Amino acid sequence: DVKVTQSSRYLVKRTGEKVFLECVQDMDHENMFWYRQDPGLGLRLIYFSYDVKMKEKGDIPEGYSVSREKKERFSLILESASTNQTSMYLCASSPEGTAWRNEQFFGPGTRLTVL
Amino acid sequence: GIQVEQSPPDLILQEGANSTLRCNFSDSVNNLQWFHQNPWGQLINLFYIPSGTKQNGRLSATTVATERYSSLYISSSQTTDSGVYFCAVEFQQGAQKLVFGQGTRLTINP
Numbered sequence: 324d325v326k327v328t329q330s331s332r333y334l335v336k337r338t339g340e341k342v343f344l345e346c347v348q349d350m351d352h353e354n355m356f357w358y359r360q361d362p363g364l365g366l367r368l369i370y371f372s373y374d375v376k377m378k379e380k381g382d383i384p385e386g387y388s389v390s391r392e393k394k395e396r397f398s399l400i401l402e403s404a405s406t407n408q409t410s411m412y413l414c415a416s417s418p419e420g421t422a423w424r425n426e427q428f429f430g431p432g433t434r435l436t437v438l
Numbered sequence: 439g440i441q442v443e444q445s446p447p448d449l450i451l452q453e454g455a456n457s458t459l460r461c462n463f464s465d466s467v468n469n470l471q472w473f474h475q476n477p478w479g480q481l482i483n484l485f486y487i488p489s490g491t492k493q494n495g496r497l498s499a500t501t502v503a504t505e506r507y508s509s510l511y512i513s514s515s516q517t518t519d520s521g522v523y524f525c526a527v528e529f530q531q532g533a534q535k536l537v538f539g540q541g542t543r544l545t546i547n548p
Contacts, residue, residue, distance in 0.1 A: 366524075382535070411479055413479075426471060427483075427536060428483060429473070429482075431479070432478075432479040432480060434479065
């Protein structure tokens with residue numbers, strides 16, 4: 324089975340802090356994704372990556388950056404956390420090929436609260 | 439515009455009942471997935487089904503691409519089936535991304 328893990332289930336940070344959310348997949352998938360989920364807004368794509376050191380902006384990249392130094396790991400970075408970044412963050416991965424045409428597998432999510 | 443619409447938005451049933459969840463989409467798709475989001479927030483893959491019919495235990499799904507809809511059928515519901523069910527698609531035209539519907543919240547009462 325595909326396994327996608329995220330470093331924390333719950334996280335509380337203060338405004339202005341730099342926050343790292345880590346995601347690791349164990350199936351040698353090429354593609355990895357970061358989403359956030361908010362009530363009434365559904366899931367929105369922040370960034371995705373189709374290869375090591377490659378990244379593409381999604382719908383809402385502002386205030387975020389990403390890092391993919393190794394194939395299995397995709398990190399989401401909040402450079403200076405703000406209260407409007409309080410959300411559920413979901414990481415996903417999918418096999419090689421066109422990023423969006425293959426089945427995506429999701430991690431358990433990280434509930435981030437920024438005070 | 440490009441849309442994914444799920445119905446009904448909410449569904450409350452007694453344990454043992456059957457249910458059908460619907461996903462309508464506005465254009466041709468390359469990818470269609472059904473997910474179950476459990477109470478802890480995890481999205482669990484149910485089906486990858488851009489076309490055709492699949493079955494997995496008490497769950498089955500059918501996508502009729504020419505009519506632009508997919509249905510998820512749950513038989514003999516259990517309380518553990520509760521949660522939100524999402525349909526997500528990648529459209530053949532337009533921006534390459536997975537577009538999620540707003541979900542159907544299913545509550546199964548004992």
